[in-house]
Amino acid sequence: MSATRASDAELLRPFKPMLWLVAAAVFMQMLDTTIVNTALPSMAVDLGQSPLRMQSVVVAYALTVAMLIPASGWLADRFGTRRLFVAAIVLFSAGSLACALSQNLDALVASRVLQGVGGAMMMPVGRLAVLRAVPRTAFLAAMSFVTVPGLIGPLIGPALGGWLADVASWHWIFLINLPLGVLGAIAALKWMPDLRAPVSRFDLPGYAMLAFGMIAISLSVEALSGHAARHAALVVLLVTGLAALVAYWLHAARSVAPLFPLTLFRTRTFSVGLLGNLFARLGSSGMPYMIPLLLQVALGYPPTHAGLMMIPVALAGMFSKRIVVPLVQRFGYRNVLVVNTVLTGLTMASFALVDVDQPTWLHIVQFAIFGAVNSLQFTAMNTLALRDLGGPEASAGNSLLSMVMMLAMSLGVATAGGLLGAFSGEPAGDAPVLAAFRWTFVCVGALTLASAAIFAQLGRTHRIPGRVVETSDQA
Structure with a gap:
C-alpha cells in the first residue's frame, strides 16, 4: 500500500x-x-x-x-x-x-x-x-x-x-x-x-425546457406561504413547470444529442438512486436551514453559539462516511437505504421535541445522530446512482445527479421555509414560533420517511464478501 x-x-x-x-x-x-x-x-x-x-x-x-x-x-x-x-x-x-x-x-x-x-x-x-x-x-x-x-x-x-x-x-x-x-x-x-x-451543437431547446421547469417549480414551492390571492398564479406556475419537464422528456426521447440521454434510466440503480436522492433530500436539505433558525429564533441562542452547535453534525457526518462501505457490503444497498431513510426521517421529526429547558448536551447528541444518519444517507444514495454507469453515461449521469442534488436543496429549503411561514401564521405571526418549528420538523421528517418506498424498489442483495450484487425482483 x-x-x-x-x-x-x-x-x-x-x-x-x-x-x-x-x-x-x-x-x-x-x-x-x-x-x-x-x-x-x-x-x-x-x-x-x-x-x-x-x-x-x-x-x-x-x-x-x-x-x-x-x-x-x-x-x-x-x-x-x-x-x-x-x-x-x-x-x-x-x-x-x-x-x-x-x-x-x-x-x-x-x-x-x-x-x-x-x-x-x-x-x-x-x-x-x-x-x-x-x-x-x-x-x-x-x-x-x-x-x-x-x-x-x-x-x-x-x-x-x-x-x-x-x-x-x-x-x-x-x-x-x-x-x-x-x-x-x-x-x-x-x-x-x-x-x-x-x-x-448545444441542446438549447432541451436546456430551456429543463431550466424553466426547475425555476417554475422551485419558485412556486418557495412562495408556498404567500398570500391567498397569489395561490392561483402559483398553481399555474407549478403546472407549467411540470409541463416543461414533461416536454423535455419527450424532447430527449427524439433528440440525437440531448443534454441527458434517457438511456441512463435503463440502469435500475441509477433510476432509483436519482429519484431517491430527489425525494429524500426534499426533507433533509431543509435541516441546515432550519436548525440555526431554531436555535436563534426559538431558543434564543446567539449566532456564535448556534454555529458551534452545528459542528457535531459535521463531525458525525465525517465519521459515518467511513462505515458506509462495510454496511453496504454486509447488508446491501436496499436494506441499508430503506432502514437508514426511516432512521433519518424519524431523527428529523424528533427535533419537534426540542424545548427551551433541555440541556445543551442533549441537543448535541441529537444533532450528532442526525449528522451521522444524514451523511450516511447521502453517501449511499450517491454511490448507488453512479455505481453501474460506464463510458459516456458516467459523465452524463454524474452531471444529472449533481443537478438533481442542487435542485433538491433548493426545493427542500423552499419547502421548509414555506411550511415555517404557514405554521407561524405569517405575516400576522399569530402562532407560537416554537410550535411552527415543531410542525415543520414533523412534516419534513415525514417527507423523508416516504422516500424509503423508493429504495425498497431495489432488487434483492446477494451478500458476497467484498462486493455487492443487486438483482431485480422482476428479472
Whole structure:
C-alpha cells in the first residue's frame, strides 16, 4: 500500500498546483453553502424582514447552481477550462461583493443569483480539468485530494458565519470571499490548464425546457406561504413547470444529442438512486436551514453559539462516511437505504421535541445522530446512482445527479421555509414560533420517511464478501 501511495504521489507531483487550486474552489463553494444559514437572523433584522421568510437567500443560490450545471461542461469545452474557471471565480467574487453591499432582500437575492452563476461553474470545471489532466491511474488519489476541503467547509462554515455575525456584521461572510477570489483568479491564470474538446451543437431547446421547469417549480414551492390571492398564479406556475419537464422528456426521447440521454434510466440503480436522492433530500436539505433558525429564533441562542452547535453534525457526518462501505457490503444497498431513510426521517421529526429547558448536551447528541444518519444517507444514495454507469453515461449521469442534488436543496429549503411561514401564521405571526418549528420538523421528517418506498424498489442483495450484487425482483 505504501508503494502505491508513493507512486500516486509521484504521478500527482506535476499537477499539485492545479489540484490545490481546485481544492480551494471546492472549499469556497462548500463554505459559502453553509456559512450563510447561521447569519440569516442577523440579515433579517438588518434588512427589516422576518427571520422565517429568508429562505429565498438560500434558494436563489442553490437554484442558480442547479440550473447552470448542465451547461458547464459544454461551456468548458467551447471556451476552455482556464478561461471559464477564471470567469467563474470573478463572477463568484463579484456576486459576493454585491451581497455585502445589498440594502434590501430583493437586492441580496439578485446578488446571490450572480454568485450562484460563478459557483455553478467552479466545481464542475475544476473536476473536469482534473479528469482530463491527471493520469487515470492517479485519478482517484487526485479526486480524494481536492474533495477533502469540501468536508472542512461544512465543519467551520456555520460557526464562522455565527462568529462574524456576532463580532462584526453579516456582510463579512461575503467579504471574506474577495481576497480568496483575487488570489484564486491569479493562480488560475498561472496553473489552470487550458483544456478544450470538440463540441457538438448545444441542446438549447432541451436546456430551456429543463431550466424553466426547475425555476417554475422551485419558485412556486418557495412562495408556498404567500398570500391567498397569489395561490392561483402559483398553481399555474407549478403546472407549467411540470409541463416543461414533461416536454423535455419527450424532447430527449427524439433528440440525437440531448443534454441527458434517457438511456441512463435503463440502469435500475441509477433510476432509483436519482429519484431517491430527489425525494429524500426534499426533507433533509431543509435541516441546515432550519436548525440555526431554531436555535436563534426559538431558543434564543446567539449566532456564535448556534454555529458551534452545528459542528457535531459535521463531525458525525465525517465519521459515518467511513462505515458506509462495510454496511453496504454486509447488508446491501436496499436494506441499508430503506432502514437508514426511516432512521433519518424519524431523527428529523424528533427535533419537534426540542424545548427551551433541555440541556445543551442533549441537543448535541441529537444533532450528532442526525449528522451521522444524514451523511450516511447521502453517501449511499450517491454511490448507488453512479455505481453501474460506464463510458459516456458516467459523465452524463454524474452531471444529472449533481443537478438533481442542487435542485433538491433548493426545493427542500423552499419547502421548509414555506411550511415555517404557514405554521407561524405569517405575516400576522399569530402562532407560537416554537410550535411552527415543531410542525415543520414533523412534516419534513415525514417527507423523508416516504422516500424509503423508493429504495425498497431495489432488487434483492446477494451478500458476497467484498462486493455487492443487486438483482431485480422482476428479472
